[in-house]
Amino acid sequence: MLVGGAKNTPGPDSMEVAVDMEKVSAIAPGAQQRIYIGPNTTAGVNETFNQIVTENVARVVSTSWGVCEPAADEANLRELDMIFREGAAQGQAFFAASGDQGAYDCQNQDLAVDVPANEPFVIGVGGTTLYTGDHGEYIRETAWHTLDTPMSYGGGGGISSIFSRPAYQKGLGPAIDNRLVPDVSANADSYFGFQAYFTTTGPDPSGWYRIGGTSIAAPLWAALAIDVNQYLISQRCQPLGHANALLYRLAAMKRPYLAFHDITEGNNLYYLAGPGYDLATGLGSPDAWNLARDAVAICAHT
DSSP states (O other), X not given: OBOTTOOOXXXXXHHHHHHHHHHHHHHSTTOOOOOOBOOSSHHHHHHHHHHHHHHTOOXXXXXXOOXXXXXXXXXXXXXXXXXXXXXXHTTOEEEEEOOSBTTBTTSSSSOBOEETTTOTTSEEEEEEEEEEOXXXXXXXXXXXXXOOSSXXXXXXXXXXXXXXXXXXXXXXXXXXXXXXXXXXXXXXXXXXXXXXXXXXXXXXXXXXXXXXSHHHHHHHHHHHHHHHHHHHHHTTOOOOTTOHHHHHHHHHSOOSSOOEEOOOSBBSSSSBOOSSSBTTTBTOEEOHHHHHHHHHHHXXXX
């Protein structure tokens, strides 16, 4: 779907699109994907998300678009917030990358979070470093950060200066009345990253590339949400819908299974990971099967 006069011509950031599509295809291979392509401008971003909400076809949405919160126009942010608010009311779940500059989303010395992961009606996805065994079995995760030169990287996270804390985050994290980011996390370390095939039109050769960043963590979560929705429907339960409130409920309740890997090690260049919710990794990374079964257990008692 082309929005706002955009053209379906690969540009310098086209790998972002390819990665999202391939990650969803790998984890939710039966899902029907609808790709929205819009201008890489503030107006273009708002128009694209408005098109997604107006059509109300996509139940789960993944985006890696982002700009640091202090650089965003507050009026445009409020407009975007209304769009996401409407989408949430319709039962659409938006998963957004929280950025790859750790707690310093503007790439300077000031603490800042990323838009639209800062939106209360969006699920902000942070980053971890995932360690697995020789046979791919899960071992542990830490909050993702990489100290490189000239730039360091890490999973976006921190405190919004624009939005108030939503009800689902009450009682978590620091004693401040603002929206906390991220909500959840997944592997984003390019050293332990995912393989994606990219057909280039530039100087780099086409082929397989190892990809990292929260741009890969967001579609991972979106794809898992699609799988969980399919399981919920098979059990005659309602799908996740907006999902944020349910995810926090799953993390807080006494439940038969552990829906999240609680990340307690590492940092995102400033905030430390620790038990429970933290500003480096949010609620943690997913155990999809456990999450699905916990969601069904909630369904059975409502």
